[in-house]
Amino acid sequence: MKQFDYVRPATVTEAVAAAAQPGAVYLAAGTNLLDLMKGGVSRPDRLVDVTHLDGLDQIETLADGSLRIGALVSNADLAHDPGFATSYPAVAEALLSGASAQLRNAATVGGNLLQRTRCAYFYDTASRCNKREAGTGCDARDGENRGHAVLGWSESCIATHPSDFCVPLVALDAVVEIEGRNGRREIALDELHRLPGNTPERESALEPGDLIVALRLPPAARGFSAHARYLKVRERTSYAFAVVSAAAALRIENGKIAEARLALGGVAAKPWRARAAEDVLRGVAPTADAFQEAAWRALADAKPSGDNAFKIELARRIVVRALTLAAAGTPARVPALPASPFASTSGAIHA
Amino acid sequence: MPELNLTSAPAHLRHGSNIGQPLTRRDGVLKVKGQATYAADNHPPGMLFAVTAVSGISRGRVASLDVVAAKRHPGVVDVMTPDHKPPLAVDPEIKTNPFVFRMEVLQSDEIRYANQPIAVVIAETLEAATEGAALLAPRYEVQPALVGLDAGESFVPPVVGVGNPTELHRGDVEAGLASAEKQIDAIYQTPPQYHNAMEPHAIVASWDGDRLQIDMPTQGLMLSLARIAELFGIAHDKIHIRSPFLGGGFGSKGLMAGPQTLGIMAAKLVGRPVKLVLRREQMYGPVGHRAPTRQRLRIGADGEGRLTALDHHARTVSSTFDDFYEPAADASHTLYAAPAIRTSHDAVRVNTGTPLFMRAPGEATGSIALESAIDEMAWACGMDPLAFRLKNYAEVEPISGKPFSSKALRACYEQGAARFGWAKRSLQPRQMRDDAGFLVGWGVGTATFPALMFQAQARAAIRRDGSGVMEIGAHDMGQGAWTALAQIAADAVGLDIDRVEFKAGTSDLPDAGIAGGSAHTATAGAAIHSAGAAVIAKLADLATNDERSPLFGAGNAGVIARDGRLVRRDDESRSESYAEILARAGVAEVEAGGTGAPNPAAMEEYAMHAHGAVFAEVKVDPELGQVRVTRMVGAFAAGRIVNPHLVKSQLFGGMIWGLSFALHEEAITDRRSGRIMNANLGEYHIPVNADVPPLDVITVDEHDPHVNALGIKGVGEIGITGSAGAVANAVWHATGVRVRRFPIRIEELLTQS
Structure with missing residues (x-):
């Protein structure tokens, strides 16, 4: 494979300096990057290994009630952290529905946010891809695209963001803490991922050298813990990316929805926050009709990018189901088949 | 001394001491420790x-x-x-x-x-x-690039599979269809799949x-x-x-x-x-794959639910430069007693690596289409799909009219249905729900695979210390040849398995033929069996011709080999150990060869197939369309079972493959470039553990005196057939939606809610 430099900086500052160089990329667990490198999709000159940096693997509750999660916390450790699933059940369920147990043990919080699309044309270096190589064209647009985006896509790119984790996070207004060449800043997770437009090669708001050091869930995120679910339809029961997924979180007071949060996965180049749907749910009773209306609002702007019109109807149904499940109340334990439509099936022992 | 005819029932064999035992695989520890050298x-x-x-x-x-x-x-x-x-x-x-x-x-x-x-x-x-x-x-x-089943002018290949006729018929199909009270005319599609x-x-x-x-x-x-x-x-x-x-x-x-x-x-x-x-x-290119098919089935039935005609046509593809044609329609030759049957194939050439045999080539693709169509006809006739299959049970092979060498399929249906609880099934689809509200469906499929024999040789020896050697260049693909063939070898030379050095897996050993066609245990086993018989006969010669032996005068047919001794058949008190015989004769070892081969006379007379019945339960989310198989029962009759433990594993593997065929596996080909877009194990979906339900395998007793000396029919491939159709039929029964394009996708099941 291509020769590359490997550096292991001692501090975040050193890491940022090393990664700001052209051709440098960060390496955390590498569950995505190494595959990309083996396939020739990504050919970096320099890997900046951040896994040994101190202080990025903590989960801490801040004075204001926020939860701050270090970028190097593994997906498995976060999902199994005492209290995390109780406070943020949809996030835990999403984490445990992703990948496989082995991958979750390795994969990091920061890496999950920055995983690349699973569009087959992005991975196939014999195909044209504007995201992989700007300006070459998009072979997915008229290709095998039943899994591609139905929201926010452009003629340049119809890829989707594959993360499960990001879907409830964006619904809960998670914030990303970034260390860059000009010091520390923070942005809403909803602002991290970009829609493709004419520049699908620019996937995030990060600048060269920017390192995600932590993820923060604001105090209000806990307020949904009694009514929060993640639902993921996929083509096998485990170890598959979402065809469509949804995170639904409700705050119910006196039989009415005081506040609703809704986001969709597998439908766009970013985790898709459905604010219009949230708006129609505010102040109404959690009824099937209200959820249907929310589903229509959530997908109002959707349009097929190929052989994927079914995803729009499926997404509507998933929204209704996720809201229905959330309204019914968070289960006492994370289901044995997290986020699966079959989560309630007795006797399931696999995750 | 002439080598023994492999089809003669050898007198010396005492089945059961090694054959029939559920030994765990002998190479298991090596594999678990990472010491098996691939x-x-x-x-x-x-x-x-x-x-x-x-x-x-x-x-x-x-x-x-x-x-x-x-x-x-x-x-x-x-x-x-x-x-x-x-x-x-x-x-x-x-x-x-x-x-x-x-x-x-x-x-x-x-x-x-x-x-x-x-x-x-x-x-x-x-x-x-x-x-x-x-x-x-x-x-x-x-x-x-030439891509897909309509890439160019179709043609009729000279043969399909390995030398099978492209077209076969018996009776007048058009007349049978014309006279039918009910007709099914449906098209089923199967995707390219990779091994x-x-x-x-x-x-x-x-x-x-x-x-x-x-x-x-x-x-x-x-x-x-x-x-x-x-x-x-x-x-x-x-x-x-x-x-x-x-x-x-x-x-x-x-x-x-x-x-x-x-x-x-x-x-x-x-x-x-x-x-x-x-x-x-x-x-995903140079090492073969299963070609896609598009199959049209036309079936007629009379007012009583008896088939009047079965017409099965399959379109497939081969490469632009070589010929292998998935013999999908041949699946209709053996199972259902239609008085008129026609099977035919055509093909187009596409830019692909040449397709090849892939576990149950033809049988797997053909079976899912046939079993779906038979299910559709049962519904058209208003009959339970198992009752319909029994009504059309073939007492002789439909395409040839030959009797079966053995066929315990009725017992498979009965035992499988009883274990599954089939009698409680609703006739109408979309009637059954579980407590959580999921649609529940039950489906059945009939399994069939030919009992084949190829050519093999083996060499056996008895050493001066009384131990045995069996040499054959056999292949262990994971199916357990190291164990099952060693069991046959041990019985063949009348020794405990630990007293026989079993050598396999290298090209300097006698030719074991090919490990394919579900025929390796039968073929290599027959060669081993015959070599064992031959070496025991040599040993018996030494003893019975030696007046100092207690076996003197017993004659070849008069002794049995057992536990390292030759025992006089008519007087078990008279026996002698192998070591004693060789020591007195002053011979370091005796050795002999044996062969395994098909018996053309028996093949001429009989149709030889393994059979089975598979029952599947699926649950389907009524709004979201996601499917999960929750139970499978397979009952199989495949002649003599050499190692029940390994055989169950083979049948489990086949049933999982069938589940995969119905719900998961597909190589996605870019329609323009001809490139496979999911050429990796992340995106080429096969079932994961969470997709595989509790599996229940019943091996139905079956004694077959004709297939080969050991009565083995083979179990490597049959598990796929029947299983794929059973799952597909269960999805229909759950949802009322008949999906004819495989694998069944979520979007096909979103039509109702």
């Missing part, structure tokens, strides 16, 4: 690494390769291209027999399919060879002068050896192949593959040992 685990001194560069297009030619850049890369030793390669003794385009397939070994710059090898980079390290291959940066002259053995195709090749040492997984040691000898123009005895373990083959390692030949060429080019291992995505 081909790519070998690293002879001085070994180099070879990496193939493969084509990014599927039709055209290579216009240029940057060999200079590749060679300049540190560690790269040489780059093998069409212009720079050792000569072959024969043109790889020439087919010298039907088991020789054309292979791409850099004979030209023509590209016939995506992922075709176009160069081989040989380097000191795998990393250097990999980068060297990337640096070749091929440029192409591209021609429009995806866990172990990729690999080879470690070393030349020493004109001697060639090879480590390579193969399902056919002698077929591979013969092909190598022909390609490189060397004598058979100059070649030694080791293939003690395969990480799965499923048909893709039956014949010498092009990339493995390239490994041998690379070793010759550089004069050092070379290892070449395909990457996963490189297996």
Whole structure:
């Protein structure tokens, strides 16, 4: 494979300096990057290994009630952290529905946010891809695209963001803490991922050298813990990316929805926050009709990018189901088949 | 002393002491400890690494390769291209027999399919060879690719499968359809599928002068050896192949593959040992696959639910340069008693690697279509699908009119249905729900696979210490040959299994034929059985002709071999140990050969098939369309069961494969480029643990005196057939939606809510 430099900086500052160089990329667990490198999709000159940096693997509750999660916390450790699933059940369920147990043990919080699309044309270096190589064209647009985006896509790119984790996070207004060449800043997770437009090669708001050091869930995120679910339809029961997924979180007071949060996965180049749907749910009773209306609002702007019109109807149904499940109340334990439509099936022992 | 006829029932055999025992696999500990040496685990001194560069297009030619850049890369030793390669003794385009397939070994710059090898980079390290291959940066002259079942003019191939007639008929199908009260006319589609053995195709090749040492997984040691000898123009005895373990083959390692030949060429080019291992995505091209099919079934039935006609036509594809045609319609030959049957095939040529045998070739693709169509007809007749199958139970093979050598299918239906609780099934679809509100569906499918026999030899010996040796170049693909064949060997020489040295897996042993067609245990087992009988006969000769032996005068047929002793049949108090016989005779060991082969007379007289019945339960989310199989019961009758433990594992594997066929597996081909877009195990979906429900396998007793001396029918492939259809039929029963395109996708089930 291509020769590359490997550096292991001692501090975040050193890491940022090393990664700001052209051709440098960060390496955390590498569950995505190494595959990309083996396939020739990504050919970096320099890997900046951040896994040994101190202080990025903590989960801490801040004075204001926020939860701050270090970028190097593994997906498995976060999902199994005492209290995390109780406070943020949809996030835990999403984490445990992703990948496989082995991958979750390795994969990091920061890496999950920055995983690349699973569009087959992005991975196939014999195909044209504007995201992989700007300006070459998009072979997915008229290709095998039943899994591609139905929201926010452009003629340049119809890829989707594959993360499960990001879907409830964006619904809960998670914030990303970034260390860059000009010091520390923070942005809403909803602002991290970009829609493709004419520049699908620019996937995030990060600048060269920017390192995600932590993820923060604001105090209000806990307020949904009694009514929060993640639902993921996929083509096998485990170890598959979402065809469509949804995170639904409700705050119910006196039989009415005081506040609703809704986001969709597998439908766009970013985790898709459905604010219009949230708006129609505010102040109404959690009824099937209200959820249907929310589903229509959530997908109002959707349009097929190929052989994927079914995803729009499926997404509507998933929204209704996720809201229905959330309204019914968070289960006492994370289901044995997290986020699966079959989560309630007795006797399931696999995750 | 003449070798014994393998089909004669040998008097000496006492089944049950080893055969029939559920031994765990004898190589299990080695595998668990990582001590089983697979081909790519070998690293002879001085070994180099070879990496193939493969084509990014599927039709055209290579216009240029940057060999200079590749060679300049540190560690790269040489780059093998069409212009720079050792000569072959024969043109790889020439087919010298039907088991020789054309292979791409850099004979030209023509590209016939995506992922075709176009160069081989040989380097000191795998990393250097990999980068060297990337640096070749091929440029192409591209021609429009031929893709899909309608890629061009269809034609009728001369044969399908391995020499099967393209068309067969019995009775008047059109008249049968015309007279039918109910008719089904439906089209089913199956996708291209890839074998995806866990172990990729690999080879470690070393030349020493004109001697060639090879480590390579193969399902056919002698077929591979013969092909190598022909390609490189060397004598058979100059070649030694080791293939003690395969990480799965499923048909893709039956014949010498092009990339493995390239490994041998690379070793010759550089004069050092070379290892070449395909990457996963490189297996989607030069090492075979199951071709897609589009099958039309027309079925007629009378007012009582009796079939009047069955017409099964299959369209498939082959490559642009060679011929293998998935014999899908042949699945309709054996199962249902239609008075008129016609099966036919046609094909188009596409830019693909040549399709090949893949676990139940023809039977798997044909079975899911046939079982779906039979289910559709049962519903049209208002009948329970099991009752419909029983109503049309074939007492003789429908296509030939021959009696079956044995057929316990009725017992399979009965035992499977009882275990499953089939009697409680609703006739109407979309009637059953569980407590959580999921749609529940139950489906049945009939399993069938021919009981085949190929040719094999074995050599047996009894040593002076009374122990035994059995030698046969047999193949363990993971199915358990090391164990099952050793069990047969132990019984064949009348010894405990631990007293027999069982040798297999190398090309210097007697030819065991091919591990395919579900026939390896039967064929190799027959050879072992016959060699054992022959060596025991020699030993008996020594004893019964020696007046000092207690067996003197007993005659050949008058003794039984048991626990290391020959025992007089009519007087068990008179016996003598093998060691005593050999010691007194002053002979170090006796040895004899045996053969296994089909019995043409029996084949002429009987139809020989294994059978089974598979019952499946699925749950379907009524709004979201996601499907989960929750129970499967398979009852199979496959003659003598040599090792119940391993046989169950084989049948489990087959049933899971059937589940996969119905719900998961599909190679997604770009309609323009002909490239496989999911050429990896992340996106080419097969079931994961969470998709596999509790499986229940019943092996139904079946004694078959005709298939071979041991009565073995084989279990390697039958588990897929029936299972795929049972799952598909269960999805229909759950939802009321008949999906005819496989695998069944979520969007097909979103139509209602």
